[in-house]
Amino acid sequence: MELGLRGRKALVTGASKGIGRACAEVLAEEGCDVVLVSRTAADLEAAQAAIVAKHNVAVRFYPLDLSESRNVDKLAAECAETDLLVNNAGAIPGGDIAQIDEARWRTAWDLKVFGYINMTRRFYTLMAARKKGVIINIIGAAGENPDFDYVAGSSGNASLMAFTRAMGGTAPRDGLRVIGINPGPVMTERLVTLMRTRAQSQFGDAERWTEFMKPLAFGRAAKPEEIAWMAAFLASDLSAYTTGSIITIDGGGSSRRSAL
DSSP: OOOSOTTOEEEEESTTSHHHHHHHHHHHHTTOEEEEEESOHHHHHHHHHHHHHHOSSOEEEEEOOTTSHHHHHHHHHHOTTOSEEEEOOOOOOOBOTTTSOHHHHHHHHHHTHHHHHHHHHHHHHHHHHHTOOEEEEEOOGGGTSOOTTBHHHHHHHHHHHHHHHHHHHHGGGGTOEEEEEEEOSBOSHHHHHHHHHHHHHHHSOGGGGGGGGTTSGGGSOBOHHHHHHHHHHHHSGGGTTOOSOEEEESTTGGGOOOOO
């Protein structure tokens, strides 16, 4: 699909694998120059090489921990020309309130919740000065369907949903758009880790994690690129009237109701 994104400059966090990697690849396919950000240089190098081999676009990367505000400032200074920001970095661990202690909770939120907020704060200002830009927050469906066994993630995602709506609702006055995507289960390393944690808790056997796939829509989790193509569409002018919205992609999971 030609989305009219050719020549735009995109920055994707958490871009070395999973949804972030898929977003970077799709945006590159649409002709965007891409900046990749995650913590691990080796993974970023591999992602850069794969994208450059397939697409005639510029690809840079920054191995940075975005839970550190100074690293957000560095990106804002060196990537001030960014047109499209995809916030995706962060993996909040599964577990109930007894399993997730304060230190783990704060560490997870520093990267995902405050990381998204700080990236938005810095890049929104830069975009507003040009009256041009789109910010897409990859959040998570647990924010709208809170889960006791994923309490830190459910709470963090709900916060980011409110943040996205608050920013996106008034963004048009600055010529900008801010949108959220709530993926349900997506086949990534992170999903497997979460399901293994849940299987250990429920069954006493982490290897039974695949049993959680059976009740999912179509008997599978989403593919990362199924989230990425939505991100690309929302970033494009074909979706120019969309802002302050949260798009859920969960195979209908949030719409299904169990019989009483």
